[in-house]
Amino acid sequence: MIDIHSHILPGVDDGAQTMEDSIRMAELAVDEGITTIVATPHHNNGQFENYKNNILIQVSELNRRLKERDIPLEVLPGQETRLYDGMLEGLQNDEILTINKTSSYVFVEFPHDQVPHYTSTLLFNLQLEGYQPIIVHPERNVRIQENPNILYSFIKNGAFSQITAASIAGNFGNDIKRLSHQFIDSNLTHLIASDVHSTKRQSYQMKKADNEIRKAYGNPVMEYFSENAVYVIEGSNITADQPLRVKKKKVFGLF
DSSP states (O other), X not given: OEEEEEOOSTTSSSSOOSHHHHHHHHHHHHHTTOSEEEEOOEESSSSXXXXXXXXXXXXXXXXXXXXXXXXXXXXXXXXXXXXXXTHHHHHHTTOSOOTTTTSSEEEEEOOTTOOOTTHHHHHHHHHHTTOXXXXXXXXXXXXXXXXXXXXXXXXXXXXXXXXXXXXHHTTTOHHHHHHHHHHHHTTOOOEEEOOBOOOSTTSXXXXXXXXXXXXXXXXXXXXXXXXXXXXXXXXOOOOOOOOOOOOOOOSTTOO
16 A cells, blocks of 8 residues: 655654654554555645755655664655745755655645635646646645535646545544545545554554445545555556536535
């Protein structure tokens, strides 16, 4: 299993705080059935700054420590960048890291309670320059909760999205779980990942999300998400079905 979104690097953001935390998170990942994990520390979110070259050095050191401990987990480099107007320039200036360094996929995080007015233009410009934006955890964004078809417009125009395993598992409540299922129903998400921050045993939720998706949609849908994770780290083309508008079921009491 591949997990493309984690905060496993030590001491760089609100994830692992020490190398021992990172080791513990790696052990839990292996228990979860994860063989490859992408370290995606926060960048430019108003609290944390983690630049490309520093991340590459830290990932190399963590892999060295895991090898010393005989922990069968490969850590790949990535970055979770808060959307900002100069993001394209950040990529061109070698400050921002694509997933696994050599791919064209780049994580885009929105502020918790808004979608910036320049988002459509920026996503378009990223694609124009050959980058493939992946919007992370859109189901947890307040504006998208209020109007899920905001996400539809971005996906229709070529962006991708990744839902958090814990959202599917119900850890953020039934409303977010229901919205996550609506995004799957409407072909508006392409990847499932842990976004793990914690050393708690139940922190990953990947197995639980896997079981939930297989139960609700059958094995092929879960295989679709798993294959797309492989495509992302390989830099191949993600499989994407035609996006649909979210049907106006009651979400967060707003429809």
